[in-house]
Amino acid sequence: MESAMPHVEYRNVQKSYDGRTLVVEDLNLGVNQGEFLTLLGPSGSGKTTCLMMLAGFEQPSAGEILVNGASVHDLPPDKRNIGVVFQNYALFPHMTVGGNLAFPLEVRRTPAAERVERVGRALRLVQLEGFEDRRPGQLSGGQQQRVAIARALVFEPELVLMDEPLGALDRRLREEMQFEIRRIHQELGVTVIYVTHDQQEAMVMSDRVAVFRDGRIEQIASPETLYEEPERAFVANFIGENNLLRACVTRTDGDICDVDTGSGVVRAFDVQGCAVGDDVILAIRPERVGVQPDPGQYANELTAKALDVVFIGDHLRVRLQVGNNDGFIAKIPNIVGHGTVLPGDDVRIGWATLDGRALPPDPSVLQGNTEP
Amino acid sequence: MPAIKEARSSRLRAAGLTLPLIAFIAVTFIAPLGNLLTRSVYDAEVADILPETLAALAKWDGSGTPSEATFATMASELLRARDERTLGRAATRINRIQSGLRSVIVKTPRRLGRDVGTEPPNGGTWQDALLAIDEDWGETATWLAIREAGQRFTARHFLNAVDLETRADGSSGAMPETRRIYVPLYLRTLWVSIGVTLLCLVIGYPIAHAIVHAGPRWSTTLLVLVLVPFWTSLLVRTTAWIVLLQNQGVVNDILVALGIVADDERIAMIYNMTGTFVAMTHVLLPFMVLPLYSVMRSIPARHMDAAASLGATPMQAFRRVYWPQTLPGVGAGALLVFILAIGYYITPALVGGQSGQLISNMIAYHMQTSLNWGLAAALAAILLLAVIGLYVLYDRVVGIDRMRLG
Numbered sequence: 141m142e143s144a145m146p147h148v149e150y151r152n153v154q155k156s157y158d159g160r161t162l163v164v165e166d167l168n169l170g171v172n173q174g175e176f177l178t179l180l181g182p183s184g185s186g187k188t189t190c191l192m193m194l195a196g197f198e199q200p201s202a203g204e205i206l207v208n209g210a211s212v213h214d215l216p217p218d219k220r221n222i223g224v225v226f227q228n229y230a231l232f233p234h235m236t237v238g239g240n241l242a243f244p245l246e247v248r249r250t251p252a253a254e255r256v257e258r259v260g261r262a263l264r265l266v267q268l269e270g271f272e273d274r275r276p277g278q279l280s281g282g283q284q285q286r287v288a289i290a291r292a293l294v295f296e297p298e299l300v301l302m303d304e305p306l307g308a309l310d311r312r313l314r315e316e317m318q319f320e321i322r323r324i325h326q327e328l329g330v331t332v333i334y335v336t337h338d339q340q341e342a343m344v345m346s347d348r349v350a351v352f353r354d355g356r357i358e359q360i361a362s363p364e365t366l367y368e369e370p371e372r373a374f375v376a377n378f379i380g381e382n383n384l385l386r387a388c389v390t391r392t393d394g395d396i397c398d399v400d401t402g403s404g405v406v407r408a409f410d411v412q413g414c415a416v417g418d419d420v421i422l423a424i425r426p427e428r429v430g431v432q433p434d435p436g437q438y439a440n441e442l443t444a445k446a447l448d449v450v451f452i453g454d455h456l457r458v459r460l461q462v463g464n465n466d467g468f469i470a471k472i473p474n475i476v477g478h479g480t481v482l483p484g485d486d487v488r489i490g491w492a493t494l495d496g497r498a499l500p501p502d503p504s505v506l507q508g509n510t511e512p
Numbered sequence: 513m514p515a516i517k518e519a520r521s522s523r524l525r526a527a528g529l530t531l532p533l534i535a536f537i538a539v540t541f542i543a544p545l546g547n548l549l550t551r552s553v554y555d556a557e558v559a560d561i562l563p564e565t566l567a568a569l570a571k572w573d574g575s576g577t578p579s580e581a582t583f584a585t586m587a588s589e590l591l592r593a594r595d596e597r598t599l600g601r602a603a604t605r606i607n608r609i610q611s612g613l614r615s616v617i618v619k620t621p622r623r624l625g626r627d628v629g630t631e632p633p634n635g636g637t638w639q640d641a642l643l644a645i646d647e648d649w650g651e652t653a654t655w656l657a658i659r660e661a662g663q664r665f666t667a668r669h670f671l672n673a674v675d676l677e678t679r680a681d682g683s684s685g686a687m688p689e690t691r692r693i694y695v696p697l698y699l700r701t702l703w704v705s706i707g708v709t710l711l712c713l714v715i716g717y718p719i720a721h722a723i724v725h726a727g728p729r730w731s732t733t734l735l736v737l738v739l740v741p742f743w744t745s746l747l748v749r750t751t752a753w754i755v756l757l758q759n760q761g762v763v764n765d766i767l768v769a770l771g772i773v774a775d776d777e778r779i780a781m782i783y784n785m786t787g788t789f790v791a792m793t794h795v796l797l798p799f800m801v802l803p804l805y806s807v808m809r810s811i812p813a814r815h816m817d818a819a820a821s822l823g824a825t826p827m828q829a830f831r832r833v834y835w836p837q838t839l840p841g842v843g844a845g846a847l848l849v850f851i852l853a854i855g856y857y858i859t860p861a862l863v864g865g866q867s868g869q870l871i872s873n874m875i876a877y878h879m880q881t882s883l884n885w886g887l888a889a890a891l892a893a894i895l896l897l898a899v900i901g902l903y904v905l906y907d908r909v910v911g912i913d914r915m916r917l918g
Contacts, residue, residue, distance in 0.1 A: 197817050217820035218829075230818035234836045243832065244822035295823060 145209050146170035147299065147331045148194065153203035155189050155355075163189050165355040167203070171333060176325050178334045178342040180378075181352030187335045190352075191301050194333065195224050207299065218247075223292030223300040223330075227307050229284045231276040237263075237287050238272030244295040262294040265324060282313045289321070293328065302334045306341065318344045339379050343367075351375050371411055373502040376423040383429070383468050384505065385422040387498065389414050399498055403463035406440035408496035420498040421505070428495040429470035431458060431487055438490030444468065446481045456480065460489065545896075552669050552889035558661040561602040562589045566662035569655060578655055583638035586658075587624065594621040602661075608884065609668075610657040616646045669890035694874070694891065698898075701871040704788060705853035711793045712800040712849045713842065719797075720804035720841075725813070735805070742798040750862045753791045757781040757863075783865030791859045796852055800845035807841030843910050851899055871895060 148171040155164040164186040171177050179187035192198040194205055196217030204211045212220055231240050241259040250258070263269050266286035276284055285305060292300055302321070306314045322345045325332050336342055342349045343363040350360040351374070359366060359375045370376035377384060387399035387408075397410040399422055408422055430438055447466060448459035456472040458481060470489060472480070481487050559566060568582040593599040599618060607614035623645045624633065632638045642649040660668070660678065671677065671684055675692040678684050686692070723734045741749055756762045759778050767773040781787060811834065819829035857872035864870070871891060878888035906912065 195817070195821055197820070217817070218823050218825050220821075221823065222821060224818065224821035226814050226818060228812065228814065230812060230814040232815065232818075232833055232837075243819070243824070247822065247824045247828050247832075291822065 146206075147173040147175070147208065148333070149206040149209075150190070150194075151204050151206065153190070153193065153200045153205060155186070155193060155198065156201045162201075162355055164193075164200075167355075167357065169350060169357065169360070171331060174329045174331055176322075176332045176334065176345055176347045178336060178346040178349045179352055180336060180339060180342040180349050182337055182378075185352040186355035187350075187352045188303055191224075191303055191333060191335050195222055195301055196220050221295070221297050221299075223295070223297040225285075225288050225292045225300070225302040225305045227304045229276070229288040229305075229308075231284055231287055231291070233276055235275075236272060237268070237274050237276065237279070240276065240287060241272075241291050241294050244291065248295060258294055258296075262290040265293065265327070266290045266320070281309050282317065285309065285317060286320075289324065293324070293330070297330065299331045299333070302332065304336055305334075306336070306338075314338075314341070315344075321345055343379075351378060370423065370497065370499070373421040373423065373499045373505045376421075376497065376499060377505045381426055381469065383424045383426060383462075383465075385424075385462065385465055385468070386501075387420050387422040389416050389418045389420055389498070392416060396493060397498055401442065401463055403444075404442045406442065406496060407493045408440075408498040409494050410498050412498075412500050414498065414500075419501045421501055423497045423499055424491050424495055426457075426469040426471045427455075427473075428491050429468075430490045431470050431472050431481060433488065433490040439493045440496060441488055441490040444487055444489050446483055446485045446487055449481060449483055460487070462489070548889045549893055550889075551885050552893050553667065554665055555605070555886050556664050558602050558605050558658075559664050561593050561598045562586070562658070562662060565589050566659065569659045569662070572655070572659075574652070574656060574659075576652060577639070577650055580637050580639055583642055583649075584632070587620075587632075587638050587642065588630070590617065590621045591624065591628070604883075606658055606661040609660050610653060613648065613654060613657055616648045616654070620645050620649075666886075669886040670894070672887055673890040673894055694871070697869070697871050697874055698894070701854055702898075704785075704792070704870060705850050705856075707789060708792045708796060708853045709800075709846050709850045711789070712797050713846060715793070716797055716800035716804055716845065717838075717842075720801050720808055723801070723805050724808040738798055738801050741794070746795060746858060747862075749795060750791050750859050753787065753794065753863060754782060757787060757790065758783075782863050783868070785864070785868045787863035787865065788860045788868035788870070791863045792853060792856055795859055796849045796856075799848045799852060803844040803848065804838060804841040807838050807844075811837050839910075843906070847903070847906055850902070854899060855895060 148169075150167045150169040153164060153167040154162055156162050167186075167190060169190075179190060181187045189198060193200050194207075194212075196212065196215065199213070204213055206212070207220070207222075232243070235243065238259055241262055242255050245255045245258060259272065260269070263271060266289055268283060268286050268290065271279070271283070271287070276287065279287065285308075288305065289302075292302075305321075306317050309317060318341055321332075321334075325345070334342075334345065346363055348360060348362055349366055351358045351366065353374050358372045359370065361369075363379075366375060366379045370379065370382075373384060376382045385401045387401045387406075389397050390400050390405060391398040392410060392414065395410055396407055397414060397420075398405050399408055399420055401422060406422070414420060433441070442462060444460040444462045446458055447461055448457075450457045450459075454474050456474065458470045458472060459466075460468040460470060462468040565582065565586045568585050569578060572578045572582065590599065593602060599621065603614045603617040606617060620642060624641070632641045634641070639649075648654045660666075668678060673694050675687050675695045676684050677687045719734070719738065723731050723738070726734060754761070758764070759780065761782075763781065764773065764778045768775050768778065773779060781790070815833055815837070816826075816829050819833045820826070824832065855872050856870060857876060860868050860870045861873050861876070864873070872895075875888045875891045875895075878884045878891065903912075
């Protein structure tokens, strides 16, 4: 019974600030107990609004949000018992670190001895023992972030929301904190809903990622699935690097279809079940593209012109002209016997049929592409 | 070496640029203040007009009456003062020590006449001649008063300003109860200032909060509403309160029209303490709102959300998170309003009537009407000391560096 009920559920939730444009359009989403779910999307895609509605700072314009099966609509934020980590930490500057951490316990009238014990435990969890008497202003950004996380956990909520908590940190610290947050999640087993626009962050920490776009969820899946099996051109483009080619379906055969890219017909995995004559977007990951493959190695081959070759270290990055697309990338792994190309060379490229995915057309994600 | 020389000369030039500023401060601030403080303890008027008499009185033991020689000197100096037209000034000052002596001193040379020489008239002694004019010349107190008035340096004004008096025997003590006016006035000024400061805080805090948290359009409108009175002449604003609060004024008319107050029982809301309170609070309100506004604007709105997410009710969030962060603004606004209020003059003068007068009005009275500048200076100096004392106290308790003016 417990496993059947999601910890958090959005049912047909809509949100509009001005009564005309919807920031969140008809959201349906379930979050499981103990899950780490990331809401990923560009800024303005409605993901933070979803979080703020759950925390109680905003009210949905329509639909309802349930926590443990009960609607939280009439519950004020201070009664929801949800830990929130804010983008700019929102630590109270007039209190010490210890004071900040003790605050949620004091308003809950936790006995003093237990308070001290729990504050100490929370600081140990984020590896900031002995920082009780410092003021937030005396801490580095990373330390402040740890305090903010500790404060959101110290009153032992079952649900923790994080709104771009690493946005203000530099890259190295961000990567360090990603693993830290992952560790804490695994240690405590709380449900975490995490908002970010950084896809790498989402990949590192999440059990599942919901990709947001214009107030809608484009796809929700595990990081691996999102990367390997995107169902929308937007997702294919947003998660990792992808080559997108305009194409037209010429033949269908179960899950496989033939598509005309304008510079040759290739076979691809049919994601949506399309019909002959449909426009599609063909997505192929750069690392799946073979340059100058052995004859017969790949089912699909096209000719292309090398425009740029850059040595990155672990791979050679080749920019190619394929048909009218002059931004087609191929990565040649730096392994013994890798071939090389020079700018200006005419080359053959190829890939396996299942690595080419025919996705529904989406005009807004095709940059560097012209009509086939 | 040349580098050092050059550095020094450029430092000198830089210091030279500040000279006009230093001169400005000296002329507009240090000089008048110094002059004021000097006047409160130094007064050479009588000493310059009656130098020889005072020299003679210095040798007198202070009992009975002085010697005949002293009477003679006194008479000749009074005559000379009459000719030099300085007699009135000396008489006024001596009169402040002991009232009634002014007429004695003014009439003495007049009665002696114009053609009296160095010899006493009618062949008698000078003592007889003066006693014939007024019996007060035979009183020990008269001569003590003259000797007292002749002191160049005196604590008299300061004693006066705190309702103490110098008795004839040289000791000092409290004035009779009916003449104690300044200490009660200081206390009243203190209470009014504290009251106005608290009123400004109670009214200004929600206003500042509303300005900060209203939408951008409303926020500007509200800020302008606070600032427009700030730009309006003080006189206009005070007069507006007279129009509103007087007996036949708008507020009373409305109350009567609504039947809340009977026509013959209109409330006296002006020319008394109420008028002073209302008008001063209104005039000083922007000084409270602006520092509060500046501090509140720097508090992230997320803090209240954060407090709520941590389980704090709105009241707890305000008390524990918001209010403590506004304290620097509260301190700055309160100090500003209080210091302005404690020296406030024009508004109480216009709308305070008798019971709403403050210490500044008394200082103005002594400056302009009674011309007792020494007492005015002493009253002002005590006020200045009180303000400095409160500032130091504030610094000790709150810390002046925690204050935020904007």
